Amino acid sequence: MTVSAVIVTYNRLDMLREVLSALQNSKSKIDHIIVIDNASSNDTQRYLTELKDQIEYIRLSENIGGAGGFNKGIRYFMEHTDDEYVWLMDDDTVPTPEALTELLLVAKKRQFGFLASDVRWIDGQRALMNMPAPLNRFDLVPDHPTKEIKLRSATFVSLLMPRDVVQRIGLPITEFFIWGDDIEYTERARRVAPGYLVPKAVVMHKMASNVGSNIITDSAERTKRYYFAYRNKMYYARQRGFMGYFKGQIRIGLELLRLVFWPRRVENRWGKIKVILHAIQDGRRFNPHIEYVHDRL
Structure with missing residues (x-):
């Protein structure tokens, strides 16, 4: 089961280093690590260039947002690799060593449009920006579920997708720029095959604070x-x-x-x-x- 990991980054070099280190320590092999750089500062470019053949480095000429970055990353996965799955994440997503293994265990037994990790903040609580969205809006997702749960949508903070699903549904919409690109894309995938939360595939979303987006309280x-x-x-x-x-x-x-x-x-x-x-x-x-x-x- 071959996998490409796609990370989209923009001016968060310290975080990116930690993410790449975590990927290199994954218990399951990652066949290609693809980093899409949204025209970050020179420090990021210098660091990623020095990694040479450890990663596939694509530097964009301008910042086209997370949506554009994932569009380019998934396109690269489809056009430049033969891998079966693409694993998507932001540059502040730190997977546990077992995260990919757990995703692939579910991939072996289910037909799916996407598999989403259980995303936690640094204190172990659920990351509010990445709360699971159950297929039935009235269902409650347990804080520590023991089995896969069908989802309506998910975020690009540790998301596994099969190659054939990408082929059928196309790419994320670059024009979204930020916010909602992952919701739209996973809903598109779910129309092809079900999406699931995989509770044992834990990742940490190292946001500055554990808050969801709220226009009323935001600065x-x-x-x-x-x-x-x-x-x-x-x-x-x-x-x-x-x-x-x-x-x-x-x-x-x-x-x-x-x-x-x-x-x-x-x-x-x-x-x-x-x-x-x-x-x-x-x-x-x-x-x-x-x-x-x-x-x-």
């Missing part, structure tokens, strides 16, 4: 980022059919109302309201092209 300087979050939500809600799109718009509308009437102080409240309204307007017309890739096999 003013991050406001513009939320344009992508809400515009992209409008797009992938539309892919869920009429009722899915209707529910998606309702959820966004409720988030907007909560922001407007939030009783406590909100940094840049009106700036955040404008960003959501702009994203809703653009999201109704947002119709990006899905790229399909030539399979080397």
Whole structure:
């Protein structure tokens, strides 16, 4: 069972070093380590260049976001390797030595669109940015499940996908830039075959703090980022059919109302309201092209 690991990085060299070290210590062999560098500073470029044949290094000429980085990484996996699976992760994702082994054990016994790791923060609690999304929205995922659980979607923080599924569904959408690209992509994969949480495949997501994205409580300087979050939500809600799109718009509308009437102080409240309204307007017309890739096999 051959595997390419794809890591997308941007100006987090200290974290990236730790991730690459963890991959090199994996108990299951990784056949190719593919690093997509979103035009990071010279220190990152110098370090990755010095690794030579330990990795496959692709440096981009500009930062095209996580979505664009994973698009390029999966394309490279399809066009330049013969591996059966691609294992996707951010540059702050530190897998345990057993993580890939556990993913491959499930891969041997199930047909799947994607397998997602159990993502923990540095204190061992679930990473709030990567909470499992069960197929049934009313199900509760135990804190320490003992068997695989069917998922609706998952994030690119340790995600295993089969080559034939990538061939069928195409690549992540570069135009998403950030936020929601992984949700849209795994929902696309799930339409081909089920997705699962693999509880024993544990990774650590070393974010600065264990918080989910929340436009109300987030700082003013991050406001513009939320344009992508809400515009992209409008797009992938539309892919869920009429009722899915209707529910998606309702959820966004409720988030907007909560922001407007939030009783406590909100940094840049009106700036955040404008960003959501702009994203809703653009999201109704947002119709990006899905790229399909030539399979080397």
